[in-house]
Amino acid sequence: MATYNMNQVRVGLKILMDNAPCLVVDTDVVKPGKGQAFTRVRYKNYVTGSVNQITMKSSDSVEAADVHETEMQYLYSDGDMWTFMDQETFEQIAASSATVGTANQWLKEEDICTVTLFEGNPIVIAPPTFVVLEVAETDPGLKGDTSSGGNKPATMETGAVVRVPLFVQIGDKIKIDTRTGDYVSRA
Amino acid sequence: MTTDWRPTASLENLRLRAGVLEQIRRFFADREVLEVETPVLGSAPVTDLHLAALSTRYRGPGHDGGRTLWLQTSPEFAMKRLLAAGSGPIYQLGKAFRDGEAGSRHNPEFTILEWYRPGWDHHRLMDEVAGLFAAVLGSGGDGEHGQRPSAGAAAVTGAAAGGSGSGSGSGEKITYAEAFQRQVGLDPHVSTAAALAGRARALLGDAIPDLGGDRDGWLELLLSHIVEPELGRDGPTFIYDFPASQAALARIQPGPPPVAERFEAWIDGVELANGYHELSDPAEQRRRFNADLAARRGCGLPEVPLDERLLAALEHGLGDCAGVALGVDRLVMLAARAERIDEVIAFPVDRA
Numbered sequence: 001m002a003t004y005n006m007n008q009v010r011v012g013l014k015i016l017m018d019n020a021p022c023l024v025v026d027t028d029v030v031k032p033g034k035g036q037a038f039t040r041v042r043y044k045n046y047v048t049g050s051v052n053q054i055t056m057k058s059s060d061s062v063e064a065a066d067v068h069e070t071e072m073q074y075l076y077s078d079g080d081m082w083t084f085m086d087q088e089t090f091e092q093i094a095a096s097s098a099t100v101g102t103a104n105q106w107l108k109e110e111d112i113c114t115v116t117l118f119e120g121n122p123i124v125i126a127p128p129t130f131v132v133l134e135v136a137e138t139d140p141g142l143k144g145d146t147s148s149g150g151n152k153p154a155t156m157e158t159g160a161v162v163r164v165p166l167f168v169q170i171g172d173k174i175k176i177d178t179r180t181g182d183y184v185s186r187a
Numbered sequence: 188m189t190t191d192w193r194p195t196a197s198l199e200n201l202r203l204r205a206g207v208l209e210q211i212r213r214f215f216a217d218r219e220v221l222e223v224e225t226p227v228l229g230s231a232p233v234t235d236l237h238l239a240a241l242s243t244r245y246r247g248p249g250h251d252g253g254r255t256l257w258l259q260t261s262p263e264f265a266m267k268r269l270l271a272a273g274s275g276p277i278y279q280l281g282k283a284f285r286d287g288e289a290g291s292r293h294n295p296e297f298t299i300l301e302w303y304r305p306g307w308d309h310h311r312l313m314d315e316v317a318g319l320f321a322a323v324l325g326s327g328g329d330g331e332h333g334q335r336p337s338a339g340a341a342a343v344t345g346a347a348a349g350g351s352g353s354g355s356g357s358g359e360k361i362t363y364a365e366a367f368q369r370q371v372g373l374d375p376h377v378s379t380a381a382a383l384a385g386r387a388r389a390l391l392g393d394a395i396p397d398l399g400g401d402r403d404g405w406l407e408l409l410l411s412h413i414v415e416p417e418l419g420r421d422g423p424t425f426i427y428d429f430p431a432s433q434a435a436l437a438r439i440q441p442g443p444p445p446v447a448e449r450f451e452a453w454i455d456g457v458e459l460a461n462g463y464h465e466l467s468d469p470a471e472q473r474r475r476f477n478a479d480l481a482a483r484r485g486c487g488l489p490e491v492p493l494d495e496r497l498l499a500a501l502e503h504g505l506g507d508c509a510g511v512a513l514g515v516d517r518l519v520m521l522a523a524r525a526e527r528i529d530e531v532i533a534f535p536v537d538r539a
Contacts, residue, residue: 036404
């Protein structure tokens with residue numbers, strides 16, 4: 001297994017901590033004028049998202065994690081498993097609902113997602129930054145109704161609920177920023 | 188388009204830095220301490236296990252095959268040669284270099300202030316260090332006071348209190364043992380490595396390195412992670428009477444427990460200075476050099492030459508003196524209320 005020494009540890013490196021794939025988010029050297037150096041490493045667990053810190057001595061090393069991100073096309077879901085395809089090799093992988101997490105509300109078949117693989121298995125599914133979805137359900141929205149701040153909830157074809165302007169109607173296609181879940185424009 | 192040609196420090200902080208340098212020179216001029224310059228490139232590095240010197244090759248008359256020169260990690264050895272030659276009190280403000288040290292409070296090339304007081308001990312020197320803090324940072328060097336100059340040379344060198352006073356500033360002085368008892372709850376002079384390790388795990392959790400039977404390693408971990416963040420909250424804190432095993436180049440009082448006549452200074456949890464009542468015995472100095480070399484071999488570190496000229500100067504006679512080295516970049520950080528050293532250095536190593 002590949003390892004990194006303390007001079008190789010830097011922000012963005014993928015490492016194994018307690019057998020879990022993690023991303024290095026910060027490093028610092030703690031060193032008294034006289035005495036040995038320590039390296040403080042803050043890392044984020046890819047799966048749980050939790051951030052932890054470890055202090056290491058300069059002769060310590062950390063294990064490299066076989067983590068990489070790849071663009072894959074979402075094909076279909078049977079409710080439990082979500083299937084994605086590598087568009088170059090046509091290899092298919094299946095991710096559990098737990099792995100897909102809240103990304104599920106944005107995914108429409110044939111969308112291109114960023115899949116994070118750990119030892120070949122999907123651990124994080126990131127939807128496209130912007131998606132276009134069709135409105136499945138929303139109130140007609142009366143003109144002049146300002147009680148809801150000029151917007152109303154709308155349920156998308158995928159099940160996601162987005163605040164949309166009053167003029168948006170069932171059957172409209174809208175563009176959404178998946179990072180915030182905000183309506184961007186009519187598509 | 189690349190923007191990494193730009194300085195990482197604001198021009199305001201660079202003006203503040205210039206003011207700090209000016210204030211330091213005024214402080215020593217007022218006290219008739221002579222400014223000196225010694226080589227950045229020396230024939231020998233320090234032997235300290237935890238300091239790595241950069242080296243370079245010189246080629247020129249008489250050295251056609253090249254000669255290895257070491258970028259000094261501090262000007263200590265050359266300044267002691269000046270003291271032995273009868274210089275009287277001296278200070279130096281210049282660059283020092285330490286390989287491997289880069290982070291929020293470290294840059295491998297940094298500005299060091301080092302000074303020596305013949306006939307003084309470390310306690311008297313601690314008072315003068317406090318006086319310098321007061322001169323540069325304002326009264327008492329207090330971390331929270333409102334008198335710290337905001338920017339500019341004029342503000343720093345102007346009305347900052349204490350600058351031309353008696354030379355003794357305020358500051359808390361406690362022994363290493365007291366600091367450990369207070370924060371860690373253990374006696375650092377007698378606790379075993381196992382006891383220190385157990386306390387470190389209790390206080391810091393499991394996310395710490397295994398330092399095995401390395402007592403000094405555990406002490407250094409506890410000092411830097413538990414004790415240090417609490418030091419210097421209400422003005423400078425000086426810690427003195429270090430464990431004899433961490434004497435470096437300080438004299439040792441036989442005890443019990445034996446303690447090194449060494450001190451360090453902190454403000455706002457930032458380590459600023461390290462000083463000694465200087466070891467002047469050439470035989471003991473050679474013994475410590477050789478112990479360092481043996482420790483370096485044990486760790487697989489490269490062989491380094493001994494500074495025989497320093498040893499010859501000690502043979503001639505260094506006399507009783509105290510000396511201290513101070514990280515000027517960190518002093519500017521405090522003056523500027525900066526969180527990172529990059530904020531006060533124009534071009535840190537990644538933009539050098």
